[in-house]
Amino acid sequence: MVGRATSDRSMKPGSVRLIGQGDALLLRMGLAFAAGGSSVLIFPPFSMLIAVPVVFSALFPVLRTVSPKCAFLIGWAFGLGQFGFGISWIAESFYVDADRFGALAIPAVAGLSAVLAIFPAMAAALFAVIARRRRLGGIAACLLFATCWTAAEWLRGHVLTGFPWNLAGYALVDYAPLRQPAAWIGSYGLSFLTVFAGALPGAAFSTHTRRRPAVLCGLIFLGIWGAGALRLGTGAPTATGIDLRVVQGNVSQREKWAPGNREATLERYIDLSSSPGNATVLLWPETAFPGFLDEDEAARARIAATLPKGALLLTGAPDRVESDNGTRYFNTVQAYDSSGEILTGYAKHHLVPFGEYVPLRDWLPFERLTEGLGDFTPGPGPRTLALPGAPLVAVAICYEIIFPGHVVDDLFRPGWIFNATNDAWFGTSIGPEQHLASARMRAxxxxxxxxxxxxxxxxxxxxxxxxVVARLDTGETGIIDARLPGARAPTLYARLGDWTLLVLIVGCWILIKTAGAAGRVRRARNSKTEGT
Structure with missing residues (x-):
């Protein structure tokens, strides 16, 4: 049997070696998938900081040893695990109307994860291409890896409609000093530092100079912590005199749009809003009123009766406008005074594909997940609203709060941001915690x-x-009465946006290159001294 196997002419030369390579690639992809799936632990609600170096140090050394094509596949496997577990909560939205969409839940999450995984795959392939052409030390290779990763995250946040969910920097959101540098470099810049530091232990175990990468990893986290602590200790905002009441009606998505439930929904919000207190601004969530509130005089009168004189209501509500091309629908936040008159409004501009509109509707045979008479029309963009007796306010409806640098109108800086949202679609999953993390980073x-x-x-x-000064958790019915916190001075990121990210990356490269050149000069001098 042994002689027969070794003399089999049907086997091509080198076939055993090639099969071995294929098995090794599958094994690496499997490990990358596991590492990507484990990345869900670095984000809220888990926020396991120790998992950051585990996740990225598991991926980084592997990518240094493979071809760009293999790197792409390994990066894609990592991304499949990253998004497959990280955005698994999206499946909950398909079960709201399970008869129509339940069967699509798993295929939709799997398909979206496979598409989003292309971004880490691109980062991995780009890293492998450049690393092959240049002989880089462990620290420089980590810097290149972090640069490629951050570029891919930035693209993920901007290509097509963009989806900057669970950026690597959000691993730091539950650690007050560690998240503060986002005020200077934004969430993408924080992602760069997080991935750079997270990959360094991998370099420490895969190179002879183990001490330097390990020490640098510690110095990065200590530097971020120190800079954040310094910011927390200076420039404390001045408190405002505005009393808020946030109302959480806790109406399930299945019940919300049922025709017979509109009265009960409105009654619930009015009862909660009428609780004793001195709020001057009342805040209801996205589409709190399941109908066209500006067209319902009776409903507005009932709401106005609950508002103290001089108080305001900001509420989410759908809106519609007749035009020559038919009726246009908008997802809006509307402001009302204590007489029930509408003061101003904001229309959501960053709409959710397949949730609020169907892209390429004439070509794609899909329905929207949300109830409604037609697709929503996008508004003109970030706007600052002026309200009597309250600071200027920026409004971000639901999904819009996840976009760094695209929430506030640059021309008219507000004093606060109102995020009206409806996470009822996602039940008690980890989705609402991750959504809150984005809101905290925008702050x-x-x-x-x-x-x-x-x-x-x-x-x-x-x-x-x-x-988080106050909160109502998922599934709770109630109100939050609190004073509106004050604003800080405009941050560097608020003024310059993602240009600060470019400066950070270029500066790090200059620093590493300068340190490397200085080290080579020092070693050359030492060798000459020893030779003499």
């Missing part, structure tokens, strides 16, 4: 408090440092 980046009203949770008041 740090902009130096502005964020007030979040969610239908079923998580409603919260977040100060300008990203701390």
């Amino acid at each position: 740090v980046e902009e130096g502005l408090p964020v007030v979040r009203a969610a239908n079923t949770g998580i409603s919260a008041i977040v100060d300008a440092n990203g701390d």
Whole structure:
């Protein structure tokens, strides 16, 4: 049997070696998938900081030893695990109307994860291409890896409609000093530092100079912590005199749009809003009123009766406008005074594909997940609203709060951000916690408090440092009465946006290159001295 196997002419030369390579690639892809799946632990609600070096140090050394094609596949496997577990909560939205969409839940999450995995795959392939052409030391290779990764994250946040969910920097959101540098370099810059530091232990175990990468990893985290602590200790915002009431009606998505439930929904919000207190601004979540409130005089009169004189209501509500091309529908936040008159409004501009509109509707045979008469029309973009007796406010409806640098109108800086949202689609999954993490990062980046009203949770008041001052958890019915936190001075990121990211990356490369050149000169001098 042994002689027959070795003399088999049907086997091509080198076939055993090639099969071995294929098995090794599958093994590496499997390990990368596991590492990507484990990355869900670095984000809220888990926020396991120790998992950051485990996740990225598991991926980085592997990519240094493979071809660009293999690197692409390994990076894609990592991304498949990263998004497959990290955004698994999206499946919950398909079960709201299980008869129509339940069967699509798993295929939709799997398909979206496979598409989003292309971004880490691109980062891995780019890293492998450049690393092959240049002989890089362990630290420089980690810097290249972090640069490629951050570029891919930035693209993920901007290509097509963009989806900057669970950026690597969000691993630091639950650690007050560590998230503060986002005020200077934004969430993408924080991702760069997180991935750089997270990959360094991998370099320490894969090179002879183990001490330097390990020490640098510690110095990066200590540097971030020190800079963040310094910011927390200076420039404390001045408190405002505005009393808020955030109402969380806790109406399930299945019940919300049922025709017979509109009265009960309105009654619930009115009862909660009427609780004793001195709120001057009342805040209801996205589409809190399941109908066209500006067209319903009776409903507005009932709401106005609950508002103290001089008080305001900001509420989510759909809107429609007749035009020559037919009726256009908008997802809006509308402001009403105590007489029930509409003061101003904001229309959501960053709509959710397949949730609020169907892209390429004439070509794709899909329905929207949300109830409605037609696709929503996008608004003109970030706007600052002026309200009597209250600071200027920026409004971000639901999904819009996840976009760094695209929440606030640059021309008219507000004093706070109102995030009206409806996470009822996602039940008690980890989705609402991850969504809140994005809101907290926007607060740090902009130096502005964020007030979040969610239908079923998580409603919260977040100060300008990203701390949660008060919250109502998922599934709770109730109100938050609190004073509106003050704003900080405009941050560097608020003024310059993602240009600070470019400066950070270029600066790190110059620093590493300068240190490397200085080391070579020093070693050359030492060798000459020893020779003499």
